[in-house]
Amino acid sequence: MNIFNTSCYHIFIGNGTTQKFKGTAAATKNFEQFAKEAVKQTQGNISTQEYTFNANSNVKTEFENYLINPSNWDVFSKTMAGYLLSEQQTSQAQVANMKVKLTPGSLLVIHCKPPHNNTDILVLVKIEQEEVASAEDFEKLFGLPVDKKALNTAFITFEKDQEPQLLVSKARAYWTKFLDVSPVRLDSVNTANAFDALDNQLKAVKRNHKADYLHLRNHLLTFLRNRSGQTISYNELIEVVFENHKPLDSNFKPEELAKKLINLPKTYKRPFDAQFNVDMINVNAKRVKQSVMLTDKIELNIKDAVDNLDQLIQPFEKNGEKGIVILSEDGYEYFKKSN
Known part of the structure; x- marks a missing residue:
């Protein structure tokens, strides 16, 4: 120069x-x-x-x-x-x-x-x-x-x-x-495009690493929700949510995923800025909702970002039987047994 x-x-x-x-x-x-x-x-x-x-x-x-x-x-x-x-x-x-x-x-x-x-x-x-x-x-x-x-x-x-x-x-x-x-772009547009770009990339994680996918997607949502109205750096988002992720599957390499995500602001079909104020208005319920089939008749719906997801929902295994434990007072009232 x-x-x-x-x-x-x-x-x-x-x-x-x-x-x-x-x-x-x-x-x-x-x-x-x-x-x-x-x-x-x-x-x-x-x-x-x-x-x-x-x-x-x-x-x-x-x-x-x-x-x-x-x-x-x-x-x-x-x-x-x-x-x-x-x-x-x-x-x-x-x-x-x-x-x-x-x-x-x-x-x-x-x-x-x-x-x-x-x-x-x-x-x-x-x-x-x-x-x-x-x-x-x-x-x-x-x-x-x-x-x-x-x-x-x-x-x-x-x-x-x-x-x-x-x-x-x-x-x-x-x-x-x-x-x-x-x-040039509204904050709501930047937020929605950034979320969609990352969400699309996470679909590849879902195929082979379901637990990591669930936790990464939830962390992405909580990161954005908790910073509503604040200016964020896309690089900071990638570092906090993806690079610092502790894999649940030992075969999953979050640092490799992070490298693929870093250029999305320029390469995604709907571009977004690498710095913007978070406005979640266009990240609607349909985009946020996550469904997990527990059996052919029972489905777990996660309707929005959940703080401390790994503490609220935990895997359970005993005597060869596998399942999950969900910490919920409301749920407890539905399923408790009277003596």
């Missing part, structure tokens, strides 16, 4: 000011390397959601104006910092009654181009400062973390005669308002 312009502005919410980073030659060289790493990590971040600019987005308009007159980079980058400061001040005012204070931060603004490609890329990275103590005198200092993976980022591709493409990660409210963007 060829980098043309970079700027970093420290944002001070309390006094409503921004300050451009200016340093020595050595410091500037370090910053340039920091910016290169920021572009690399932002471009390679797979936990993103696709957005589109709203009609009057200032970020879009200002960058397109800058492309017409590249000598105005300093004006453009300072304007970006001012817009972000304004949105963060608004957010701070909204949470002031809860005695919450937004973390100080800095904004990286980077213009770059891929080699042999006539597209322009705008990279925006909001970095929250961290308070640390100096190892020499334990004086409190504020600094920027080297690892920028979990930050508010935007990787925006501008191509002639095309609508810009935005990949946004960790999109807090002030960040999306600053960008003035809307998600």
Whole structure:
């Protein structure tokens, strides 16, 4: 990636000011390397959601104006910092009654181009400062973390005669308002498509590993249900539900399944983002229900996600007879015997 312009502005919410980073030659060289790493990590971040600019987005308009007159980079980058400061001040005012204070931060603004490609890329990275103590005198200092993976980022591709493409990660409210963007896909669509994609893949597990299938599908549902309204990363879902699964069948390899699932956001017939807010409205009862035939006349229906499924339903074997034990007070009342 060829980098043309970079700027970093420290944002001070309390006094409503921004300050451009200016340093020595050595410091500037370090910053340039920091910016290169920021572009690399932002471009390679797979936990993103696709957005589109709203009609009057200032970020879009200002960058397109800058492309017409590249000598105005300093004006453009300072304007970006001012817009972000304004949105963060608004957010701070909204949470002031809860005695919450937004973390100080800095904004990286980077213009770059891929080699042999006539597209322009705008990279925006909001970095929250961290308070640390100096190892020499334990004086409190504020600094920027080297690892920028979990930050508010935007990787925006501008191509002639095309609508810009935005990949946004960790999109807090002030960040999306600053960008003035809307998600391409509704949260309900993302959730339903992700669930369907994973559910389809689990059918292959069901054929040979019924117990693992039942527990994985239930864990998938509980993972989503328990995070309703929250932003999740698809990678985190795969790690928690599939990679960390302890197989009930020794022949089942959950890590191999996890590798097959990782690219589903791009390859499934109905695409979904690798980061989205969970909205289960379209994951209806028909999709969720699971049926287990116990005999030719008795069927166990699991109508929704069940917390602690492995504790509520357990296998039972005694004297050559096999069955299950279901912990249920209501069921006990139906089948108890009076003395």
